[in-house]
Amino acid sequence: MKRAVRLLSISFLAFTGLSACAGPLETSPRPMARGAAPVADAVPDVDSATQARFNAWVSGFKSRALANGITEATWRRAMTGVHYNPKVIERDRYQSEFTKSIWDYLDGAVSESRITNGRAMLAKNRRVLERIEAKYGVPKEIVVAVWGMETNYGTTRGSMGVISSLSTLAYDGRRGEFFAKQLIAALKIIQSGDVDAAHMTGSWAGAMGHTQFIPTSYLTYAVDFTGDGRRDIWSNDPTDALASTAAYLARSGWTKGQPWGVEVTLPSGFNYNLSGKGTTRTPAQWAAMGVKAAGGGRVGNYGAASILLPAGAKGPAFMIFGNFKAISRYNNADSYVLGVGHLADRIGGAGPFINDWPRTGKPLSEKQKVELQERLTARGFDTDGTDGKIGANTTKAIVAYQKSAGLPADGYATLELLQTLR
Numbered sequence: 001m002k003r004a005v006r007l008l009s010i011s012f013l014a015f016t017g018l019s020a021c022a023g024p025l026e027t028s029p030r031p032m033a034r035g036a037a038p039v040a041d042a043v044p045d046v047d048s049a050t051q052a053r054f055n056a057w058v059s060g061f062k063s064r065a066l067a068n069g070i071t072e073a074t075w076r077r078a079m080t081g082v083h084y085n086p087k088v089i090e091r092d093r094y095q096s097e098f099t100k101s102i103w104d105y106l107d108g109a110v111s112e113s114r115i116t117n118g119r120a121m122l123a124k125n126r127r128v129l130e131r132i133e134a135k136y137g138v139p140k141e142i143v144v145a146v147w148g149m150e151t152n153y154g155t156t157r158g159s160m161g162v163i164s165s166l167s168t169l170a171y172d173g174r175r176g177e178f179f180a181k182q183l184i185a186a187l188k189i190i191q192s193g194d195v196d197a198a199h200m201t202g203s204w205a206g207a208m209g210h211t212q213f214i215p216t217s218y219l220t221y222a223v224d225f226t227g228d229g230r231r232d233i234w235s236n237d238p239t240d241a242l243a244s245t246a247a248y249l250a251r252s253g254w255t256k257g258q259p260w261g262v263e264v265t266l267p268s269g270f271n272y273n274l275s276g277k278g279t280t281r282t283p284a285q286w287a288a289m290g291v292k293a294a295g296g297g298r299v300g301n302y303g304a305a306s307i308l309l310p311a312g313a314k315g316p317a318f319m320i321f322g323n324f325k326a327i328s329r330y331n332n333a334d335s336y337v338l339g340v341g342h343l344a345d346r347i348g349g350a351g352p353f354i355n356d357w358p359r360t361g362k363p364l365s366e367k368q369k370v371e372l373q374e375r376l377t378a379r380g381f382d383t384d385g386t387d388g389k390i391g392a393n394t395t396k397a398i399v400a401y402q403k404s405a406g407l408p409a410d411g412y413a414t415l416e417l418l419q420t421l422r
Protein backbone atom coordinates (compact mmCIF):
# COMPACT_ATOMS: atom_id res chain seq x y z
CA MET A 1 0.00 0.00 0.00
CA LYS A 2 2.66 2.44 -0.99
CA ARG A 3 1.34 5.88 -1.31
CA ALA A 4 2.97 8.99 -2.66
CA VAL A 5 4.37 11.19 0.03
CA ARG A 6 2.41 14.37 0.16
CA LEU A 7 4.20 17.16 1.91
CA LEU A 8 1.58 19.80 2.07
CA SER A 9 2.40 23.38 2.63
CA ILE A 10 1.16 24.60 5.95
CA SER A 11 0.95 28.14 7.13
CA PHE A 12 2.92 28.11 10.35
CA LEU A 13 1.85 31.69 11.00
CA ALA A 14 -1.56 30.56 11.93
CA PHE A 15 -0.52 28.10 14.62
CA THR A 16 -0.54 30.85 17.17
CA GLY A 17 -4.19 30.67 18.02
CA LEU A 18 -5.75 28.08 20.21
CA SER A 19 -3.14 25.43 20.61
CA ALA A 20 -3.42 25.44 24.39
CA CYS A 21 -7.11 26.00 24.65
CA ALA A 22 -8.22 26.31 28.25
CA GLY A 23 -11.15 24.42 29.59
CA PRO A 24 -12.87 21.10 29.25
CA LEU A 25 -12.68 20.26 25.57
CA GLU A 26 -13.85 16.74 26.26
CA THR A 27 -17.43 17.91 26.35
CA SER A 28 -17.30 19.60 22.98
CA PRO A 29 -19.15 18.15 20.01
CA ARG A 30 -15.71 18.30 18.45
CA PRO A 31 -13.88 17.23 21.56
CA MET A 32 -10.40 16.58 20.30
CA ALA A 33 -10.54 19.01 17.46
CA ARG A 34 -7.89 21.34 18.73
CA GLY A 35 -4.57 20.21 19.88
CA ALA A 36 -1.19 21.31 18.79
CA ALA A 37 -0.31 22.34 15.29
CA PRO A 38 -1.30 20.13 12.38
CA VAL A 39 1.48 18.18 10.76
CA ALA A 40 2.26 17.46 7.14
CA ASP A 41 0.50 14.32 6.03
CA ALA A 42 3.48 12.30 4.91
CA VAL A 43 3.26 8.55 5.27
CA PRO A 44 5.36 7.95 8.37
CA ASP A 45 7.71 5.10 9.14
CA VAL A 46 5.91 2.49 11.16
CA ASP A 47 7.35 -0.80 12.28
CA SER A 48 5.98 -3.75 10.37
CA ALA A 49 4.37 -5.39 13.39
CA THR A 50 2.32 -2.27 14.16
CA GLN A 51 1.39 -1.87 10.51
CA ALA A 52 0.30 -5.53 10.37
CA ARG A 53 -1.87 -5.19 13.48
CA PHE A 54 -3.36 -1.99 12.11
CA ASN A 55 -4.09 -3.62 8.74
CA ALA A 56 -5.77 -6.51 10.52
CA TRP A 57 -7.87 -4.08 12.51
CA VAL A 58 -8.91 -2.27 9.31
CA SER A 59 -9.93 -5.57 7.71
CA GLY A 60 -11.93 -6.44 10.79
CA PHE A 61 -13.63 -3.05 10.82
CA LYS A 62 -14.97 -3.57 7.30
CA SER A 63 -17.89 -5.71 8.44
CA ARG A 64 -18.99 -2.98 10.86
CA ALA A 65 -18.77 -0.40 8.08
CA LEU A 66 -20.84 -2.54 5.71
CA ALA A 67 -23.37 -3.20 8.49
CA ASN A 68 -23.71 0.58 8.74
CA GLY A 69 -24.63 0.95 5.11
CA ILE A 70 -21.21 1.54 3.59
CA THR A 71 -20.94 -0.17 0.21
CA GLU A 72 -18.03 -2.32 -0.95
CA ALA A 73 -17.23 0.32 -3.56
CA THR A 74 -17.12 3.14 -1.00
CA TRP A 75 -14.99 1.05 1.33
CA ARG A 76 -12.47 0.35 -1.43
CA ARG A 77 -12.33 3.97 -2.55
CA ALA A 78 -12.04 5.35 0.97
CA MET A 79 -9.64 2.85 2.48
CA THR A 80 -7.14 2.56 -0.36
CA GLY A 81 -3.96 4.08 1.03
CA VAL A 82 -5.15 4.18 4.63
CA HIS A 83 -2.18 4.06 6.97
CA TYR A 84 -1.36 4.03 10.63
CA ASN A 85 -0.24 7.53 11.60
CA PRO A 86 1.86 7.64 14.79
CA LYS A 87 1.81 11.47 14.75
CA VAL A 88 -1.90 11.33 15.49
CA ILE A 89 -1.23 9.21 18.57
CA GLU A 90 1.48 11.64 19.71
CA ARG A 91 -1.08 14.44 19.51
CA ASP A 92 -3.65 12.37 21.33
CA ARG A 93 -1.21 11.74 24.19
CA TYR A 94 -0.04 15.32 24.37
CA GLN A 95 -1.14 17.05 27.53
CA SER A 96 -0.26 20.62 28.19
CA GLU A 97 1.75 20.97 31.38
CA PHE A 98 0.12 24.18 32.42
CA THR A 99 -3.26 25.78 32.19
CA LYS A 100 -3.53 29.19 30.65
CA SER A 101 -5.25 31.87 32.63
CA ILE A 102 -8.45 33.17 31.08
CA TRP A 103 -6.81 36.52 30.29
CA ASP A 104 -3.82 34.93 28.58
CA TYR A 105 -6.18 32.76 26.60
CA LEU A 106 -8.37 35.69 25.54
CA ASP A 107 -5.36 37.87 24.72
CA GLY A 108 -4.45 35.24 22.12
CA ALA A 109 -7.96 34.31 21.00
CA VAL A 110 -9.11 37.92 20.58
CA SER A 111 -5.84 39.53 19.52
CA GLU A 112 -5.71 42.82 17.63
CA SER A 113 -4.68 40.98 14.46
CA ARG A 114 -7.58 38.56 14.76
CA ILE A 115 -9.99 41.46 15.23
CA THR A 116 -8.54 43.33 12.24
CA ASN A 117 -8.56 40.20 10.07
CA GLY A 118 -12.09 39.41 11.20
CA ARG A 119 -13.33 42.81 10.11
CA ALA A 120 -11.60 42.33 6.76
CA MET A 121 -13.09 38.85 6.30
CA LEU A 122 -16.53 40.13 7.20
CA ALA A 123 -16.19 42.94 4.65
CA LYS A 124 -14.96 40.53 1.99
CA ASN A 125 -17.78 38.02 2.54
CA ARG A 126 -20.45 40.50 3.60
CA ARG A 127 -23.05 39.64 0.96
CA VAL A 128 -23.02 35.91 1.56
CA LEU A 129 -22.85 36.40 5.34
CA GLU A 130 -25.93 38.61 5.17
CA ARG A 131 -27.78 35.90 3.26
CA ILE A 132 -26.67 33.33 5.85
CA GLU A 133 -27.81 35.61 8.68
CA ALA A 134 -31.17 36.14 7.00
CA LYS A 135 -31.70 32.38 6.68
CA TYR A 136 -30.44 31.17 10.08
CA GLY A 137 -30.83 34.22 12.32
CA VAL A 138 -27.24 34.03 13.53
CA PRO A 139 -25.33 37.34 13.29
CA LYS A 140 -22.56 37.46 10.74
CA GLU A 141 -20.12 38.65 13.41
CA ILE A 142 -20.70 35.46 15.43
CA VAL A 143 -20.20 33.24 12.38
CA VAL A 144 -17.00 35.10 11.46
CA ALA A 145 -15.79 34.86 15.07
CA VAL A 146 -16.21 31.07 15.09
CA TRP A 147 -14.29 30.98 11.79
CA GLY A 148 -11.52 33.07 13.35
CA MET A 149 -11.35 30.98 16.50
CA GLU A 150 -11.37 27.64 14.70
CA THR A 151 -8.98 28.15 11.81
CA ASN A 152 -7.86 31.77 11.77
CA TYR A 153 -10.35 32.46 8.97
CA GLY A 154 -9.55 29.33 7.02
CA THR A 155 -5.75 29.50 7.15
CA THR A 156 -5.31 26.43 9.40
CA ARG A 157 -7.92 23.98 8.21
CA GLY A 158 -5.62 20.98 8.72
CA SER A 159 -4.00 18.89 6.03
CA MET A 160 -4.05 15.39 7.48
CA GLY A 161 -5.96 12.62 5.77
CA VAL A 162 -9.06 12.23 7.90
CA ILE A 163 -9.61 8.55 7.09
CA SER A 164 -6.10 7.60 8.22
CA SER A 165 -6.30 9.81 11.32
CA LEU A 166 -9.64 8.40 12.42
CA SER A 167 -8.64 4.81 11.61
CA THR A 168 -5.49 5.24 13.68
CA LEU A 169 -7.40 6.68 16.63
CA ALA A 170 -10.14 4.06 16.41
CA TYR A 171 -7.52 1.29 16.23
CA ASP A 172 -5.51 2.79 19.09
CA GLY A 173 -8.46 2.36 21.37
CA ARG A 174 -7.92 5.05 24.00
CA ARG A 175 -11.14 6.66 22.82
CA GLY A 176 -11.70 3.97 20.27
CA GLU A 177 -15.47 3.87 20.15
CA PHE A 178 -15.78 7.64 19.72
CA PHE A 179 -13.38 7.57 16.78
CA ALA A 180 -14.92 4.42 15.32
CA LYS A 181 -18.22 6.32 15.11
CA GLN A 182 -16.42 9.26 13.51
CA LEU A 183 -14.83 6.89 10.99
CA ILE A 184 -18.22 5.43 10.04
CA ALA A 185 -19.55 8.98 9.65
CA ALA A 186 -16.54 9.94 7.51
CA LEU A 187 -17.20 6.94 5.24
CA LYS A 188 -20.83 8.02 4.91
CA ILE A 189 -19.68 11.49 3.85
CA ILE A 190 -17.48 9.97 1.16
CA GLN A 191 -20.33 7.72 0.06
CA SER A 192 -22.62 10.74 -0.26
CA GLY A 193 -20.25 12.25 -2.80
CA ASP A 194 -19.68 15.49 -0.93
CA VAL A 195 -15.93 14.91 -0.97
CA ASP A 196 -13.53 12.14 -1.94
CA ALA A 197 -11.08 10.55 0.47
CA ALA A 198 -8.08 12.38 -0.96
CA HIS A 199 -9.67 15.77 -0.33
CA MET A 200 -11.12 14.87 3.04
CA THR A 201 -8.47 16.57 5.13
CA GLY A 202 -8.56 17.97 8.61
CA SER A 203 -6.85 18.35 11.94
CA TRP A 204 -5.18 15.36 13.57
CA ALA A 205 -8.43 14.36 15.31
CA GLY A 206 -10.58 14.60 12.21
CA ALA A 207 -12.04 18.11 12.56
CA MET A 208 -12.57 19.36 9.05
CA GLY A 209 -12.83 22.54 7.05
CA HIS A 210 -13.06 26.24 7.83
CA THR A 211 -14.98 25.78 11.06
CA GLN A 212 -13.69 22.33 12.04
CA PHE A 213 -16.66 19.99 11.92
CA ILE A 214 -16.12 16.44 13.06
CA PRO A 215 -17.80 13.91 10.74
CA THR A 216 -20.88 13.25 12.91
CA SER A 217 -21.54 17.00 13.26
CA TYR A 218 -21.07 17.37 9.52
CA LEU A 219 -23.65 14.68 8.79
CA THR A 220 -26.18 16.32 11.08
CA TYR A 221 -25.60 20.01 10.45
CA ALA A 222 -23.63 20.75 7.30
CA VAL A 223 -25.55 22.51 4.52
CA ASP A 224 -25.07 23.19 0.83
CA PHE A 225 -25.51 26.95 0.68
CA THR A 226 -23.92 27.48 -2.72
CA GLY A 227 -26.53 25.20 -4.30
CA ASP A 228 -24.10 23.03 -6.27
CA GLY A 229 -25.40 19.87 -4.59
CA ARG A 230 -22.31 19.38 -2.40
CA ARG A 231 -21.81 20.39 1.20
CA ASP A 232 -18.26 21.51 0.66
CA ILE A 233 -16.60 22.75 3.85
CA TRP A 234 -13.10 21.96 2.54
CA SER A 235 -12.81 24.28 -0.47
CA ASN A 236 -11.23 27.72 -0.40
CA ASP A 237 -14.71 29.19 -0.80
CA PRO A 238 -15.94 29.29 2.82
CA THR A 239 -19.64 29.70 1.93
CA ASP A 240 -20.86 26.20 2.81
CA ALA A 241 -18.71 26.06 5.95
CA LEU A 242 -19.98 29.42 7.23
CA ALA A 243 -23.59 28.53 6.49
CA SER A 244 -23.07 25.16 8.20
CA THR A 245 -21.78 26.97 11.28
CA ALA A 246 -24.84 29.22 11.35
CA ALA A 247 -27.06 26.15 10.86
CA TYR A 248 -25.29 24.42 13.73
CA LEU A 249 -25.80 27.39 16.06
CA ALA A 250 -29.42 27.78 14.98
CA ARG A 251 -30.07 24.10 15.73
CA SER A 252 -28.24 24.54 19.06
CA GLY A 253 -30.91 26.98 20.17
CA TRP A 254 -29.67 30.35 18.96
CA THR A 255 -32.16 33.12 19.76
CA LYS A 256 -32.29 35.87 17.18
CA GLY A 257 -31.67 39.34 18.55
CA GLN A 258 -30.22 38.13 21.85
CA PRO A 259 -26.60 38.85 22.79
CA TRP A 260 -24.35 36.04 24.10
CA GLY A 261 -23.77 38.19 27.14
CA VAL A 262 -23.13 41.69 28.39
CA GLU A 263 -20.31 42.83 30.64
CA VAL A 264 -21.78 44.08 33.91
CA THR A 265 -20.70 45.72 37.14
CA LEU A 266 -21.84 44.12 40.37
CA PRO A 267 -22.82 46.22 43.36
CA SER A 268 -20.65 46.10 46.46
CA GLY A 269 -22.05 43.44 48.75
CA PHE A 270 -23.32 41.37 45.83
CA ASN A 271 -24.33 37.91 46.96
CA TYR A 272 -21.86 35.72 45.09
CA ASN A 273 -23.97 32.67 45.85
CA LEU A 274 -26.13 33.89 43.00
CA SER A 275 -23.30 33.77 40.46
CA GLY A 276 -22.81 30.81 38.18
CA LYS A 277 -24.87 29.20 35.46
CA GLY A 278 -27.12 27.40 37.93
CA THR A 279 -28.97 30.61 38.85
CA THR A 280 -31.04 32.58 36.37
CA ARG A 281 -32.97 35.80 36.82
CA THR A 282 -34.42 38.32 34.41
CA PRO A 283 -32.29 41.38 33.62
CA ALA A 284 -34.87 43.43 35.55
CA GLN A 285 -34.38 41.25 38.63
CA TRP A 286 -30.62 41.59 38.36
CA ALA A 287 -31.02 45.35 37.92
CA ALA A 288 -33.10 45.47 41.10
CA MET A 289 -30.11 43.92 42.89
CA GLY A 290 -27.88 46.69 41.55
CA VAL A 291 -26.34 44.88 38.58
CA LYS A 292 -25.57 47.42 35.86
CA ALA A 293 -24.18 47.22 32.35
CA ALA A 294 -20.45 47.92 32.67
CA GLY A 295 -20.80 50.53 29.96
CA GLY A 296 -23.57 52.23 31.94
CA GLY A 297 -27.33 51.84 32.13
CA ARG A 298 -29.56 48.82 32.25
CA VAL A 299 -29.16 45.58 30.41
CA GLY A 300 -31.99 45.05 27.95
CA ASN A 301 -34.69 42.48 28.58
CA TYR A 302 -33.19 39.62 26.57
CA GLY A 303 -34.54 36.82 28.73
CA ALA A 304 -33.28 34.60 31.54
CA ALA A 305 -29.70 35.40 32.48
CA SER A 306 -26.93 34.18 34.76
CA ILE A 307 -23.94 36.03 36.19
CA LEU A 308 -20.63 34.56 35.09
CA LEU A 309 -17.37 35.39 36.88
CA PRO A 310 -14.67 33.75 34.75
CA ALA A 311 -11.86 34.92 37.06
CA GLY A 312 -13.79 35.13 40.29
CA ALA A 313 -14.95 38.16 42.21
CA LYS A 314 -11.92 40.26 41.26
CA GLY A 315 -12.34 39.98 37.50
CA PRO A 316 -14.92 41.16 34.96
CA ALA A 317 -18.50 39.96 35.41
CA PHE A 318 -20.87 39.01 32.61
CA MET A 319 -24.59 38.66 32.37
CA ILE A 320 -24.97 35.70 30.03
CA PHE A 321 -28.03 34.60 28.08
CA GLY A 322 -29.24 31.48 26.29
CA ASN A 323 -26.99 32.20 23.32
CA PHE A 324 -23.96 31.65 25.54
CA LYS A 325 -25.17 28.07 25.82
CA ALA A 326 -25.78 27.84 22.09
CA ILE A 327 -22.14 28.76 21.42
CA SER A 328 -21.04 26.29 24.08
CA ARG A 329 -22.47 23.50 21.92
CA TYR A 330 -19.52 24.19 19.64
CA ASN A 331 -17.06 23.90 22.51
CA ASN A 332 -18.14 23.69 26.09
CA ALA A 333 -15.27 25.66 27.63
CA ASP A 334 -16.41 29.02 29.03
CA SER A 335 -13.15 30.51 27.82
CA TYR A 336 -13.98 29.46 24.26
CA VAL A 337 -17.50 30.87 24.40
CA LEU A 338 -16.21 34.14 25.81
CA GLY A 339 -13.63 34.19 23.03
CA VAL A 340 -16.25 33.76 20.30
CA GLY A 341 -18.65 36.24 21.88
CA HIS A 342 -16.07 38.91 22.56
CA LEU A 343 -14.37 38.49 19.19
CA ALA A 344 -17.76 38.89 17.51
CA ASP A 345 -18.43 42.06 19.50
CA ARG A 346 -15.00 43.46 18.64
CA ILE A 347 -15.43 42.64 14.95
CA GLY A 348 -18.74 44.50 15.18
CA GLY A 349 -16.97 47.59 16.51
CA ALA A 350 -17.23 47.22 20.29
CA GLY A 351 -14.30 48.03 22.55
CA PRO A 352 -12.38 45.80 24.94
CA PHE A 353 -13.82 44.72 28.28
CA ILE A 354 -14.16 47.66 30.65
CA ASN A 355 -12.99 45.91 33.80
CA ASP A 356 -9.61 44.25 33.58
CA TRP A 357 -8.65 40.77 34.68
CA PRO A 358 -6.76 40.14 37.93
CA ARG A 359 -3.61 39.72 35.88
CA THR A 360 -1.21 39.36 38.78
CA GLY A 361 -2.95 36.14 39.78
CA LYS A 362 -1.50 32.89 38.51
CA PRO A 363 -3.69 29.91 37.68
CA LEU A 364 -3.13 26.95 39.97
CA SER A 365 -0.89 24.19 38.70
CA GLU A 366 -2.37 20.73 38.49
CA LYS A 367 -0.44 19.77 41.64
CA GLN A 368 -1.89 22.75 43.48
CA LYS A 369 -5.37 21.87 42.27
CA VAL A 370 -4.97 18.38 43.69
CA GLU A 371 -3.75 19.89 46.96
CA LEU A 372 -6.76 22.20 47.02
CA GLN A 373 -9.09 19.25 46.48
CA GLU A 374 -7.37 17.21 49.19
CA ARG A 375 -7.50 20.06 51.71
CA LEU A 376 -11.15 20.86 50.94
CA THR A 377 -12.14 17.22 51.24
CA ALA A 378 -10.20 16.85 54.50
CA ARG A 379 -12.13 19.81 55.90
CA GLY A 380 -15.42 18.16 55.03
CA PHE A 381 -16.04 19.94 51.68
CA ASP A 382 -16.07 16.87 49.46
CA THR A 383 -14.70 17.47 45.96
CA ASP A 384 -15.67 13.92 44.92
CA GLY A 385 -12.15 12.90 44.00
CA THR A 386 -8.82 14.66 43.61
CA ASP A 387 -8.13 14.63 39.88
CA GLY A 388 -6.60 18.10 39.66
CA LYS A 389 -9.46 19.33 37.48
CA ILE A 390 -11.75 22.07 38.74
CA GLY A 391 -15.19 20.82 37.75
CA ALA A 392 -18.69 21.29 39.14
CA ASN A 393 -18.07 19.27 42.33
CA THR A 394 -14.91 21.15 43.23
CA THR A 395 -16.56 24.50 42.50
CA LYS A 396 -19.44 23.54 44.78
CA ALA A 397 -17.01 22.52 47.51
CA ILE A 398 -15.12 25.82 47.14
CA VAL A 399 -18.35 27.80 47.45
CA ALA A 400 -19.33 25.87 50.58
CA TYR A 401 -15.90 26.43 52.10
CA GLN A 402 -15.89 30.13 51.19
CA LYS A 403 -19.28 30.59 52.80
CA SER A 404 -18.19 28.84 55.98
CA ALA A 405 -15.02 30.94 56.11
CA GLY A 406 -16.80 34.23 55.43
CA LEU A 407 -15.03 34.70 52.08
CA PRO A 408 -16.72 35.98 48.89
CA ALA A 409 -18.31 32.77 47.64
CA ASP A 410 -17.34 33.06 43.98
CA GLY A 411 -16.24 29.45 43.66
CA TYR A 412 -12.99 30.51 42.07
CA ALA A 413 -9.82 28.54 42.72
CA THR A 414 -6.80 30.73 43.39
CA LEU A 415 -3.49 30.41 45.17
CA GLU A 416 -4.84 32.88 47.71
CA LEU A 417 -7.71 30.52 48.43
CA LEU A 418 -5.36 27.54 48.72
CA GLN A 419 -3.24 29.48 51.19
CA THR A 420 -6.24 30.04 53.45
CA LEU A 421 -6.59 26.25 53.62
CA ARG A 422 -2.93 25.53 54.44
Ligand SMILES: [Ca+2]
Nearest residue numbers: 224226228230
Ligand atom coordinates in the same frame (compact mmCIF):
# COMPACT_ATOMS: atom_id res chain seq x y z
CA1 LIG B 1 -22.04 23.62 -2.02
